[in-house]
Amino acid sequence: xxFLEINNVNKRFGQFVAVEDFNLKVERGEFVSFLGPSGCxxxxxxxxxxxxxxxxxxxxxxxxxxVTHKPPNQRNVGxxxxxxxxxxxxTVADNIGFGLKVARKGKDEIAKVVDEMLALIHMESFxxxxxxxxxxxxxxRVALARALAIHPQVLLLDEPLSALDxxxxxxxxxxxxxxxxxxxxTTIYVTHDQEEALxxxxxxxxxxxxxxxxxxxxxxxxxxxxxPFVASFVGTLNVVDAVVRDPQSGALTVDGQxxxxxxxxxxxxxQTVRIAVRPEMLRMTANSGSGGTNELSGxxxxxxxxxxxxxxxxxxxxxxxxxxxxxxxxxxxxxxxEKLTVYFPREACLVV
Amino acid sequence: MKRSRFWSWLWxxxxxxxxxxxxxxxxxxxxxxKKDVISLMAYEKVLADPGFVKSFTFSAEMAFFTILASxxxxxxxxYWVHLRLPQAKPIVEFITLLPFxxxxxxxxxxxxxxxxxxxxxxxxxxxxxxxxYVVLSFPYMYRAVDNGLxxxxxxxxxxxxxxxxxxxxxxxxxxxxxxLKVALLSGTFLTFAIVIGELTLASLLAWPALGPxxxxxxxxxxxxxAALAIMSFALTWGMIGLIQVFTRGTSGTALGGMK
Numbered sequence: 001x002x003f004l005e006i007n008n009v010n011k012r013f014g015q016f017v018a019v020e021d022f023n024l025k026v027e028r029g030e031f032v033s034f035l036g037p038s039g040c041x042x043x044x045x046x047x048x049x050x051x052x053x054x055x056x057x058x059x060x061x062x063x064x065x066x067v068t069h070k071p072p073n074q075r076n077v078g079x080x081x082x083x084x085x086x087x088x089x090x091t092v093a094d095n096i097g098f099g100l101k102v103a104r105k106g107k108d109e110i111a112k113v114v115d116e117m118l119a120l121i122h123m124e125s126f127x128x129x130x131x132x133x134x135x136x137x138x139x140x141r142v143a144l145a146r147a148l149a150i151h152p153q154v155l156l157l158d159e160p161l162s163a164l165d166x167x168x169x170x171x172x173x174x175x176x177x178x179x180x181x182x183x184x185x186t187t188i189y190v191t192h193d194q195e196e197a198l199x200x201x202x203x204x205x206x207x208x209x210x211x212x213x214x215x216x217x218x219x220x221x222x223x224x225x226x227x228p229f230v231a232s233f234v235g236t237l238n239v240v241d242a243v244v245r246d247p248q249s250g251a252l253t254v255d256g257q258x259x260x261x262x263x264x265x266x267x268x269x270x271q272t273v274r275i276a277v278r279p280e281m282l283r284m285t286a287n288s289g290s291g292g293t294n295e296l297s298g299x300x301x302x303x304x305x306x307x308x309x310x311x312x313x314x315x316x317x318x319x320x321x322x323x324x325x326x327x328x329x330x331x332x333x334x335x336x337x338e339k340l341t342v343y344f345p346r347e348a349c350l351v352v
Numbered sequence: 353m354k355r356s357r358f359w360s361w362l363w364x365x366x367x368x369x370x371x372x373x374x375x376x377x378x379x380x381x382x383x384x385x386k387k388d389v390i391s392l393m394a395y396e397k398v399l400a401d402p403g404f405v406k407s408f409t410f411s412a413e414m415a416f417f418t419i420l421a422s423x424x425x426x427x428x429x430x431y432w433v434h435l436r437l438p439q440a441k442p443i444v445e446f447i448t449l450l451p452f453x454x455x456x457x458x459x460x461x462x463x464x465x466x467x468x469x470x471x472x473x474x475x476x477x478x479x480x481x482x483x484x485y486v487v488l489s490f491p492y493m494y495r496a497v498d499n500g501l502x503x504x505x506x507x508x509x510x511x512x513x514x515x516x517x518x519x520x521x522x523x524x525x526x527x528x529x530x531x532l533k534v535a536l537l538s539g540t541f542l543t544f545a546i547v548i549g550e551l552t553l554a555s556l557l558a559w560p561a562l563g564p565x566x567x568x569x570x571x572x573x574x575x576x577x578a579a580l581a582i583m584s585f586a587l588t589w590g591m592i593g594l595i596q597v598f599t600r601g602t603s604g605t606a607l608g609g610m611k
Binding site for chain 1 (some may be wrong): 511519
């Protein structure tokens with residue numbers, strides 16, 4: 001039996017369906033991210049696990065116990081909020097010790113746990129500070145320590161890094177993952193940032209319009225998207241229209257140029273389909289993969305310098321493709337207007 | 353530019369004169385009890401009068417109970433409205449503003465009519481006076497608490513406390529009340545200032561409060577009422593000054609009240 005089970009959960013607000021037929025099993029110690037755009041139901045699902053929302057239908061089990069109708073203060077679930085939600089009237093130490101004080105633990109035990117937590121987040125010297133005396137990143141680390149101090153069964157994080165600047169976000173997400181692995185705590189992480197989900201998670205649940213689109217490891221989600229939505233939402237894609245020439249062999253034409261997919265197509269000849277190719281699969285040199293290489297020729301439309309990478313956009317006839325080149329001082333990027341052929345393996349061709 | 357500034361200062365000056373001339377005249381008059389000498393005799397007489405001490409003490413007690421009852425009634429109500437019933441906010445705001453629309457005289461006659469016959473005979477109890485004062489303090493106390501709640505993330509703080517195992521009592525006492533400290537102080541001082549000078553309710557419910565005492569004094573004496581008026585002004589301003597002191601020098605999202 002999984003440690004956390006969400007079975008057939010539905011949540012409706014009046015006529016609006018926020019979460020539909022949600023099923024998920026999370027193993028003990030697993031880090032699972034709910035990824036999706038705003039309004040996809042990821043936070044609502046998390047709030048149902050926390051007990052802040054009641055499912056309209058379905059059940060939630062933690063460690064075999066049905067907690068579906070238990071109030072949040074009886075679930076032993078730690079929560080970290082986007083807005084930190086530290087108690088402004090309390091010091092860092094009081095914030096971290098709050099849950100233990102509520103549980104009527106002894107002073108010595110509280111002091112010991114607070115010390116441990118402060119060491120865990122490397123903020124020993126901040127114990128007497130008030131929230132307003134700290135930066136956003138520091139506050140969020142304290143919020144994490146506060147949630148962990150009660151030794152929760154499950155740790156829930158609701159877009160905890162969204163309010164922070166980019167550099168702190170990357171630092172803190174590494175720290176969150178390290179702490180989670182060190183403590184082996186079962187974690188659910190809500191985010192709309194694919195990079196966060198891909199870098200942190202054991203598994204990702206991609207959601208759209210209240211339902212699950214795909215559940216899988218970051219590798220599976222990125223490389224083998226099962227739905228057009230997952231393909232377009234996770235990572236960046238070149239999407240172009242192609243006309244099916246021979247479904248059996250997977251032959252297609254893009255702006256009159258022939259390419260081939262690795263798999264046969266399930267549509268008839270003459271139909272138009274949309275194919276997607278990840279930009280990192282495009283090369284300027286032919287490098288035949290095991291399944292053969294496709295090539296498309298066009299004219300360089302734009303060359304954009306983005307610091308660590310240079311983004312090149314190639315115009316075919318109607319379609320456009322872009323790919324990135326890693327920057328280095330000796331790089332000679334193609335010139336605008338130059339004729340260019342790009343190559344990509346057949347298996348990189350996703351029909352969406 | 354200069355021309356518009358001149359007119360601004362002129363109107364401000366006129367406003368100050370309009371406000372302060374009567375006050376200065378009253379102050380001057382209150383110091384003239386002894387013929388041809390400036391003295392504090394009127395103030396000494398007022399402070400030496402056992403009636404004043406008795407009525408002031410009574411009003412201060414009523415203010416204390418009013419503040420206590422207001423907090424117990426308004427903080428959980430405003431908190432719940434913020435947390436779970438935001439759609440009820442306009443209704444609650446309307447109710448709390450009613451004392452500005454319904455004169456105290458109407459309120460007191462209503463209270464007397466309802467609470468002078470069974471099943472609730474309360475006209476002989478100071479609880480009815482406190483209840484009336486609570487209604488009069490609604491706009492000030494509610495606004496202060498509402499501002500305080502607006503300044504903090506009520507929902508997240510509540511949910512954070514809940515996820516840490518806290519029940520409603522703990523959340524209110526350990527999280528909400530302490531973070532409303534400044535807002536509650538503002539409400540407290542304003543309520544105190546209102547109750548201490550209130551006349552209509554105390555007079556018609558026949559309680560020996562400071563308001564009726566001042567009114568009575570005004571009918572029989574000349575200098576003492578002027579001294580009392582100045583003292584009550586000083587008290588009110590003192591309260592407003594204290595609000596400023598407590599509001600200043602504090603920072604962060606926890607603060608609200610008189611912003």
